[in-house]
Amino acid sequence: MAEIVTRFPPSPTGHLHLGGARTALFNWLYAKHHKGKFVLRLEDTDRERSKEEYVVSILEALKWLGLDWDEGPYFQSQRFELYQQYAQRLFEEGKAYYCECPKEVLEEKKKKMLENGQKPRYDQTCRNKNLGPGEGRALRIKAPEFGEIVFEDLLRGKIVFPAEEVDDFVILRSDGTPTYQFAVVIDDITMGITHVIRGDDHISNTPKQLVIYKALGVEPPKFAHIPMVLGPDGAKLSKRHGAKSILEYKEAGFLPNALINYLARLGWGFGDQEYFSVKELIEKFDIKDVNLSPARFDPDKLLAVNAYWIKNSDNRFLLDHLKPFLSNKYNLDQFSEEYLLEAIETVKTRGKTLVELAEMMDFYLTEEVFYDVNGANKFFTPQIVPVLEKVCEDLKTLTLENKVLEDYFRNLAETYGFKLKDIAQAIRIALTGKTVSPGLFEIIRVLGREKTIYRIKKALAYIFENSF
RNA sequence: GCCCCCAUCGUCUAGUGGACUAGGAUACUGGCCUCUCACGCCAGAGACACGGGUUCGAAUCCCGUUGGGGGCGCCA
Numbered sequence: 362m363a364e365i366v367t368r369f370p371p372s373p374t375g376h377l378h379l380g381g382a383r384t385a386l387f388n389w390l391y392a393k394h395h396k397g398k399f400v401l402r403l404e405d406t407d408r409e410r411s412k413e414e415y416v417v418s419i420l421e422a423l424k425w426l427g428l429d430w431d432e433g434p435y436f437q438s439q440r441f442e443l444y445q446q447y448a449q450r451l452f453e454e455g456k457a458y459y460c461e462c463p464k465e466v467l468e469e470k471k472k473k474m475l476e477n478g479q480k481p482r483y484d485q486t487c488r489n490k491n492l493g494p495g496e497g498r499a500l501r502i503k504a505p506e507f508g509e510i511v512f513e514d515l516l517r518g519k520i521v522f523p524a525e526e527v528d529d530f531v532i533l534r535s536d537g538t539p540t541y542q543f544a545v546v547i548d549d550i551t552m553g554i555t556h557v558i559r560g561d562d563h564i565s566n567t568p569k570q571l572v573i574y575k576a577l578g579v580e581p582p583k584f585a586h587i588p589m590v591l592g593p594d595g596a597k598l599s600k601r602h603g604a605k606s607i608l609e610y611k612e613a614g615f616l617p618n619a620l621i622n623y624l625a626r627l628g629w630g631f632g633d634q635e636y637f638s639v640k641e642l643i644e645k646f647d648i649k650d651v652n653l654s655p656a657r658f659d660p661d662k663l664l665a666v667n668a669y670w671i672k673n674s675d676n677r678f679l680l681d682h683l684k685p686f687l688s689n690k691y692n693l694d695q696f697s698e699e700y701l702l703e704a705i706e707t708v709k710t711r712g713k714t715l716v717e718l719a720e721m722m723d724f725y726l727t728e729e730v731f732y733d734v735n736g737a738n739k740f741f742t743p744q745i746v747p748v749l750e751k752v753c754e755d756l757k758t759l760t761l762e763n764k765v766l767e768d769y770f771r772n773l774a775e776t777y778g779f780k781l782k783d784i785a786q787a788i789r790i791a792l793t794g795k796t797v798s799p800g801l802f803e804i805i806r807v808l809g810r811e812k813t814i815y816r817i818k819k820a821l822a823y824i825f826e827n828s829f
Numbered sequence: 830g831c832c833c834c835c836a837u838c839g840u841c842u843a844g845u846g847g848a849c850u851a852g853g854a855u856a857c858u859g860g861c862c863u864c865u866c867a868c869g870c871c872a873g874a875g876a877c878a879c880g881g882g883u884u885c886g887a888a889u890c891c892c893g894u895u896g897g898g899g900g901c902g903c904c905a
Contacts, residue, residue: 374904530902532903536903538903568833654897659855664855
């Protein structure tokens, strides 16, 4: 079997968003699964709207997601000559013709047809004028006037369009640049694309492209039209929700593999399995298992998947991804990697994003903690003072192990007639400033003797200042 | 308006004619665990859009209706 080649052709007129990323993912997975090639191509034939900054951000987003490409990135804007050659050929073979209809006239006619309840289509005014190339003339393809245009979609089976649905559409604009329909086909042919996996908003473009393949006498690739991603409200993705740039999810503290996992499960399933590593996805993904109905983007579920991967990832992996969120606020060089890894271990079940983890780690990385006022008022009581003093003393020699610490604090509570909770909360605030934190014993263990005693003494000083 | 696609809990999905009292995940509710918050565990509520067929039998096949989505550019 010949090598499978897929492609992802974003248009640099905006950032890479969830929908695009999922299309890229499915193409990438399909290629990887079949040990084929994945080609990246930037469709920038619209020179007005295409922006360099979007090229940069799209590439960055793909890299961050780990969707590496085997070929490219190609830029359509650098391939104009190629398109012109093919167009020239079609013209010479009589399969395309030049059209001199002014835009205004075309629009007027279109409006009329729409008013009459007809589908707007070009009325072939110039089809038989035998015009040559010239100023202001666009090149149109001769589309079949009767019959059906049929193709076999990998997911949906046979899809049939009446030939009347396709008019003599423009393949070369009057300025000589190719239109999308034309450039896509020429690129897919010359890049050896075997499988086109794209959003189902392209279904109605397919018959047009098939007309070009036919005119060129080239066997078209296989098509698989995947359902689109909708917003949580069932409407088209908009800036409000999922149309945000993928890089914004990076900023928001999502793990790339979590986003991949979530995106893969949007429209695709493998029995009851919910969580997949990228490696597993490559093994198990088959385009044929993709659903046909559009899927809504659910931020809650994304969060849950992210939480799962945070919880189940190696601490070193987490540290790597956490660093950008920490280094802007703390000087990480002063801590050993060992210390950071242990700190991460204590917070990883407690946050859904890396941003949350970074916030939770604050007390590990900062010199002084600031007390939550309500918590301090409630738990920093004069009665607790002797307990804290005793703890400072005993901590000098206690073995810092969870079991030892737990036994110690339970005994302590009993001796002083406190509930463990009251002691724990007071020390928790002393060490973290907050009433909510990882388990007390693990905090003490990670923080170490010196810092723990220092912070409890600070707390004692605070109590004296505020209560006597 | 015309053409095309789609239809299982709120959401993502399993399900391909009998194993369905329709399974899992998420979100929600209650409980357990417990030094706080999480995690984890247990339980609860929650869906085959509707109407016709086909069949001994339909979530599964066919038709229609309704609903949703997409397209109809010298945008991609």
